[in-house]
Amino acid sequence: ADQRARLLSNEARAAVAEFLALRFESIESGANARRAAHLVSHPLHPSLHRAKRAVCEPLFKDFVLGDQNILGTDERVTAMLQFVPDAALRERMENHLLTRGSRWNSHERWDYIERELRNSNLYTTIDYLILRHTYPRLDIAVSKDVGHLLKAPFCVHPKTGRVCVPFEARDAFEFAPERDAPQLSELIRELNERMTHNGADGDDNLDDVRNQPTTIKFAAAVQLLREFTESMEQANAAAERERRSNVAAAGAARKFEAESAAFLASTP
Numbered sequence: 001a002d003q004r005a006r007l008l009s010n011e012a013r014a015a016v017a018e019f020l021a022l023r024f025e026s027i028e029s030g031a032n033a034r035r036a037a038h039l040v041s042h043p044l045h046p047s048l049h050r051a052k053r054a055v056c057e058p059l060f061k062d063f064v065l066g067d068q069n070i071l072g073t074d075e076r077v078t079a080m081l082q083f084v085p086d087a088a089l090r091e092r093m094e095n096h097l098l099t100r101g102s103r104w105n106s107h108e109r110w111d112y113i114e115r116e117l118r119n120s121n122l123y124t125t126i127d128y129l130i131l132r133h134t135y136p137r138l139d140i141a142v143s144k145d146v147g148h149l150l151k152a153p154f155c156v157h158p159k160t161g162r163v164c165v166p167f168e169a170r171d172a173f174e175f176a177p178e179r180d181a182p183q184l185s186e187l188i189r190e191l192n193e194r195m196t197h198n199g200a201d202g203d204d205n206l207d208d209v210r211n212q213p214t215t216i217k218f219a220a221a222v223q224l225l226r227e228f229t230e231s232m233e234q235a236n237a238a239a240e241r242e243r244r245s246n247v248a249a250a251g252a253a254r255k256f257e258a259e260s261a262a263f264l265a266s267t268p
Contacts, residue, residue, distance in 0.1 A: 003235065003236070003239065010144050010145055010146060011144075013143055013144040013145075013146070014140065014143075014144035016143075017138055017140045017143040017144055018140060020047075020138055021137075021138040021140055022040075022048075022131060022135050024132045024137075040124050040127050040128045040131065041124065042123045042124045042127065044127055048127075048131070048135075051131075051135065052127065052130060052131060055134070056130055056131055056134035056135055057130055057134075059134045060130045060133055060134050061107070061110075063134075064133045064134065065106040065107050065110055066106070066107070069105075069106050070106055070133065071105075071106035071109040071110060071113075072105070072106055074098050074102075077094065077097050077098065077109060078094060078098075080113070080129065081093055081094050081097075081113075083125060083128060083129060083132070084117070084122070084125060085122070085125065086120060086122070089116065089120055089122075093112070093113060093116055096112070097109055097112065097113075113129075114126055152164070153165065153166050153221075153225050154221075156184050160177075160183070161183045161184050161185060162177060162181040162182065162183050162184075163181060163182050163183070163184055163187065163218075164181070165180065165181050165182070165217075165218070165221035166221055166224050166225045166228065167180070167221070167224070168224070180217060182217070182218055187218065
């Protein structure tokens with residue numbers, strides 16, 4: 001856990017979120033959407049440039065153009081071209097893609113769009129289109145308010161009845177709530193079944209059953225939270241030891257300076 005991030009005030013959180021966030025107009029916004037393309041500067045801010053080069057551009061080519069086939073239909077072509085600010089260029093590109101380029105796949109259509117935009121010096125539109133389809137959306141209202149972040153592990157979602165379980169950040173893309181987040185009703189049923197099955201062995205055994213997680217996945221989530229809290233406690237303890245050591249060192253240095261000054265003052 002990042003201790004500095006945990007200690008940020010709401011104002012500091014808002015500043016970080018606002019700095020990282022990009023706002024994208026909806027396709028239905030029409031002219032506003034075309035103006036939004038100019039909100040991306042050229043050259044890009046260094047952080048956006050790194051994000052585009054390392055993550056967004058490869059993802060756009062492999063996933064958005066490939067797996068999602070974002071330009072696979074005439075309707076999708078028209079939707080993407082809505083963000084081209086030059087009306088004449090937009091109309092010419094659309095006519096070409098829907099006639100001569102009608103048999104092209106998404107990669108070929110994007111190559112044509114990118115080439116035409118570069119020839120018209122619309123580099124900001126290229127960057128905007130790539131970032132629009134790949135850059136993460138940040139919920140600033142949620143990110144800036146600590147109260148929104150206080151969702152306790154193992155709380156229950158009021159609508160779905162699923163139990164909030166922790167997972168490793170590196171496993172975020174593999175996490176599926178319908179598979180990995182158990183429903184409270186399932187846990188209660190499994191617990192009742194285990195208590196019924198083990199009830200004949202006496203009250204002591206029932207206490208053991210109540211204190212044990214029901215499913216293997218739920219047990220793994222409990223263990224993950226335990227390891228996380230233990231590592232955080234260790235990190236906090238190490239930081240506190242370092243702070244005390246620095247305070248002691250500073251005190252010793254001040255004492256040495258004072259004694260040295262007193263010695264020099266007493267020396268004829």
